[in-house]
Amino acid sequence: TYAIEWQRGKIQWFVNGTPVGEPFTTGVPEEELLLLFSSEVGKNPYWGDPEAGTWPQTLDVDWVRVWQKN
Secondary structure: OEEEEEEOOEEEEEEOOEEEEEEEOOOOOOOOOOOOOOOOOOOEOOOEOOOHHHOOOOOOOOOOOOOOOO
């Protein structure tokens, strides 16, 4: 289970309820945005170039739940 907690000034990723890495605290948008799922692959300074066996690819999403804290 993957989760993203988006608060004012902070975005934190989770896997199975456990925080992953350090939260993003710079450049965090305050306006409402769209949720986008993508299996886009390309040259990336963090992950490097895709390997030859990257294609074809699929992205299967079983369900999505979005809620807002009060």
